[in-house]
Structure formats: structure tokens, C-alpha cells
Amino acid sequence: MSERDYEELVAELRDLGRAYVVPEALDQRQAVRARLARPAPRRHRARFYLSAVVAALVLAVAAISPARAAVLDAVGGLLRVAGIELRDEPHGALPATPSPLPSQEAAGLAQARARAAFPVVVPEKLGSPDRVLLADPDKNGAPRVVTLLYRGGTVRFDQFDGMVDPVFLKTAPDGQWVEGVGDVAVWLAAPHPVRYVDRDGVTRTETARLAGPSLIWTTGSVTYRLEGLATLEEASEVARSVR
Structure with a gap:
């Protein structure tokens, strides 16, 4: 195909x-x-x-079982939805020190909003971020990814431009649909490796790292990824507070 x-x-x-x-x-x-x-x-x-x-x-x-549907089992171990690719397969060793996303730089929230080609939002439940990172800019300097860090970096809120297949490539044991968050949402409860796929479709294996529980959803043409909150209930509450 x-x-x-x-x-x-x-x-x-x-x-x-x-x-x-x-x-x-x-x-x-x-x-x-x-x-x-x-x-x-x-x-x-x-x-x-x-x-x-x-x-x-x-x-x-x-x-x-609408609340706990094992999405990957339903589609033979592979699902792509809203720029996210989930695979049910073994993964290799992760780098001891993962590399940052391409051309990553620190910025202020106002600067991120001025440079991004999509609306940069903030979860009201989390408040002002500790740090803001911009990554993978285009030729005009517009970042593909805007990351807000909270709670000393233990909670990460990624926002990325568009619904390109794939943006974040994950290897995960399972996933489940989540209702009432964005247009479509998937929850990954178990720790899982994550690595970035850049604008050119190249998998950045050097960025691979072990990620915590994550909620991934899309609203319009923007995809979001909230990592580090222990329960689906808390993650969903934070996601619904995005403004």
C-alpha cells in the first residue's frame, strides 16, 4: 500500500x-x-x-467495554490517530541521556504565542508554566512543538502543529479511548518509550526516553500531549481546563 x-x-x-x-x-x-x-x-x-x-x-x-477498550488489540497492534502512532511491540534500549527535540530553545509564553502558527494554550488547572520550550522550527522560525513544563519538569504539556502522521511515535502496551476531551483522545496509563519524528518524517531515535502516563488528544488542527499525571481523571480534568 x-x-x-x-x-x-x-x-x-x-x-x-x-x-x-x-x-x-x-x-x-x-x-x-x-x-x-x-x-x-x-x-x-x-x-x-x-x-x-x-x-x-x-x-x-x-x-x-467503552471505558476500557484496548484500542491496539482491536486493530492488530497498530493504530494511527491524530498524528500519534501507537505500536504494540518490543522496544530497544533507550539512550542513557536523551537528546532534546530538534533546535529546541527556551522562550517566554508571550514569545511562544507570537512565533507559533497555532494558538498556544495553557491549562488553567496547572496555571503558569515553570518553563516554555520551542522546537523544530520551520524556515520562518515558527515552532512545530511548544512544550510547557510544570512541577519541576515532572508534568509536560506538548502542543504541536497539525495532525501529521506521525509526530510522536510511541511504543506502548495498550491504549484506551477517552470521551469528552477534544475531538478524539487516547490515554496511555503505563510507562512507555517515546521518540520524536521530525518535520521530514525522520525518526529521532536519539530523543527516545521513557515517558509516564500520557493523555493525547486533538482539537481542530492542533494535537496535544499531557504527560506526568498519574490518573486519567486528573489528566482529563486538566485537559478540559485548557484555554
């Missing part, structure tokens, strides 16, 4: 996910069957059937 086909498949999966928001499991199955029964153009038929099957698997897991 080409990269273009892959991106079209991802778009179809997102469309299917939005189309099948039905409260009862039986109705979900009926909706999937009805979608499968519709004719599709010949050149897109194989990809369409694959989209429908994956959507049906995700819906089946959600119907069984």
Missing part, C-alpha cells in the same frame, strides 16, 4: 468512526452491515472493505 493509499485509508476510518456513533451494540453492527452493503467504486473497493472491517473491530471492542 502506497503512502497516499494509506492516508486515504486513515481518512476513511475517521469518517467511518464519526458515522457509527450509535449507543447500542446491536445498532452498531447493523450500521456496519448496511455500510458494507453499499456499492463502492471498483478501484476503491478493496480499501473500502478493509476500512469497514477495521471500523467494525473498533466498534465491537467499544461496545463490549
Whole structure:
């Protein structure tokens, strides 16, 4: 499958996910069957059937246990959503001292807001950040990533421009959907390695590090990642306070 086909498949999966928001499991199955029964153009038929099957698997897991759906199990160990790629696979050794993100620099909050091409927000529940970092700027100096650090650096709030696949590449044992946070959200409760994929799609293995519990969500065309809060309840409360 080409990269273009892959991106079209991802778009179809997102469309299917939005189309099948039905409260009862039986109705979900009926909706999937009805979608499968519709004719599709010949050149897109194989990809369409694959989209429908994956959507049906995700819906089946959600119907069984909406609050604790193991998302990765539903899609065979790989899920890309909103610029995040989650993989259920072993990972190699992590660097003893991880490198910072590309061209990372400290800045003030006002400076970050002036330079970023997207609205830089702050969680009201956390207040003013201890530090602000900008990373991976474009040719005009606009950072791709803005990071706010709290509680001596133990809590990290990353904001990154767009929904590029992928931005942060994670290896994680499981993930679960979260409702009521942004447009779409995933919670990773267990510690997991994280490494950065830059603007050119190059995986920065030297940035790999062990990350704590993380909540990842998108709102509009911006993706957010909140790391370091121990429970989903606290992370969700902080996420909802973003202004």
C-alpha cells in the first residue's frame, strides 16, 4: 500500500468512526452491515472493505467495554490517530541521556504565542508554566512543538502543529479511548518509550526516553500531549481546563 493509499485509508476510518456513533451494540453492527452493503467504486473497493472491517473491530471492542477498550488489540497492534502512532511491540534500549527535540530553545509564553502558527494554550488547572520550550522550527522560525513544563519538569504539556502522521511515535502496551476531551483522545496509563519524528518524517531515535502516563488528544488542527499525571481523571480534568 502506497503512502497516499494509506492516508486515504486513515481518512476513511475517521469518517467511518464519526458515522457509527450509535449507543447500542446491536445498532452498531447493523450500521456496519448496511455500510458494507453499499456499492463502492471498483478501484476503491478493496480499501473500502478493509476500512469497514477495521471500523467494525473498533466498534465491537467499544461496545463490549467503552471505558476500557484496548484500542491496539482491536486493530492488530497498530493504530494511527491524530498524528500519534501507537505500536504494540518490543522496544530497544533507550539512550542513557536523551537528546532534546530538534533546535529546541527556551522562550517566554508571550514569545511562544507570537512565533507559533497555532494558538498556544495553557491549562488553567496547572496555571503558569515553570518553563516554555520551542522546537523544530520551520524556515520562518515558527515552532512545530511548544512544550510547557510544570512541577519541576515532572508534568509536560506538548502542543504541536497539525495532525501529521506521525509526530510522536510511541511504543506502548495498550491504549484506551477517552470521551469528552477534544475531538478524539487516547490515554496511555503505563510507562512507555517515546521518540520524536521530525518535520521530514525522520525518526529521532536519539530523543527516545521513557515517558509516564500520557493523555493525547486533538482539537481542530492542533494535537496535544499531557504527560506526568498519574490518573486519567486528573489528566482529563486538566485537559478540559485548557484555554
